[in-house]
Amino acid sequence: MDLGLTNKTALVTGGTKGIGKAIAVAFAAEGTNVVICGRGEEALNEARKEIEHNGGTVLAVQADLSKQSDVDQLISAAIDRFKSIDILVNNAGIVAGFDDFESIDIEEWQELFNVNLFGTVRVTKAVIPFMKKSGFGRIINISSESGVQPDPFMPHYNASKAALINFTKSLSKAYAAQGILVNTVSPAFIMTPLLENLLQDNARKQNIEFEEAIQQFLREKRPHIEVKRPGKVEEVASAVLYLASTQASFINGVNLRVDGGSVASQ
Numbered sequence: 001m002d003l004g005l006t007n008k009t010a011l012v013t014g015g016t017k018g019i020g021k022a023i024a025v026a027f028a029a030e031g032t033n034v035v036i037c038g039r040g041e042e043a044l045n046e047a048r049k050e051i052e053h054n055g056g057t058v059l060a061v062q063a064d065l066s067k068q069s070d071v072d073q074l075i076s077a078a079i080d081r082f083k084s085i086d087i088l089v090n091n092a093g094i095v096a097g098f099d100d101f102e103s104i105d106i107e108e109w110q111e112l113f114n115v116n117l118f119g120t121v122r123v124t125k126a127v128i129p130f131m132k133k134s135g136f137g138r139i140i141n142i143s144s145e146s147g148v149q150p151d152p153f154m155p156h157y158n159a160s161k162a163a164l165i166n167f168t169k170s171l172s173k174a175y176a177a178q179g180i181l182v183n184t185v186s187p188a189f190i191m192t193p194l195l196e197n198l199l200q201d202n203a204r205k206q207n208i209e210f211e212e213a214i215q216q217f218l219r220e221k222r223p224h225i226e227v228k229r230p231g232k233v234e235e236v237a238s239a240v241l242y243l244a245s246t247q248a249s250f251i252n253g254v255n256l257r258v259d260g261g262s263v264a265s266q
Contacts, residue, residue: 004246006031009082011074013065013123014092016043018192019142021050022233023089023240028056030241035078035085037063037092065092065119075126084134087244088127090120091142093160095194098153109156116160120167128180137180138244141168142236143255145188149263161186165255172253181252183243188259189222191230226261
């Protein structure tokens with residue numbers, strides 16, 4: 001299937017590791033120009049080298065999306081290099097621990113929303129004028145199953161991901177007639193380096209095998225994942241690439257859950 005992504009330009013925020021890096025690598029494999037950003041210089045350089053090693057053309061920009069000045073510099077650098085931004089994947093986000101509501105102060109809520117929601121708003125607001133000018137755009141916001149089926153803990157994270165889904169739907173109604181399609185991808189229990197480290201730590205603490213730690217997490221925390229395994233970052237990337245492609249030209253405003261059946265409703 002020809003995805004029509006060759007020579008397009010994709011900006012992937014938080015593209016230095018985990019799901020974001022997998023998305024960036026997948027775009028590069030399709031002949032897409034890739035712009036990645038992240039806050040850590042070392043991780044940014046490692047991701048850039050990996051994408052280039054796989055034959056991709058990549059621009060890596062250090063940026064903190066909670067700062068408007070960094071967003072402005074990011075977009076300016078991308079336009080200077082590639083002249084357009086055809087695809088935006090808003091992947092950057094933070095998780096601030098598995099705390100309960102009463103233990104989270106308002107400053108933590110504000111910090112998390114400033115990245116997870118307002119970082120996405122800042123970048124999207126900066127990119128849309130270029131998409132409007134070209135008459136083509138794909139925006140994919142990376143949310144989470146927690147935005148639909150929240151846990152009793154991390155209410156600030158859950159709420160930020162729910163806000164992303166709502167933000168997506170609003171934009172999908174506002175810009176579709178101008179050739180800009182906006183969708184959400186919501187992963188669940190994806191084996192990122194962060195999750196792998198957490199499960200490895202749980203295995204060591206309980207003196208059990210890593211695979212048993214995975215199955216324990218599935219039983220206790222994600223019993224509705226019917227495929228009975230974690231997802232792969234590449235499986236999320238495949239969903240993103242399809243929504244970004246010309247093949248998905250009649251898909252707009254959806255929340256595509258890549259969750260193995262984890263959300264226990266339609």
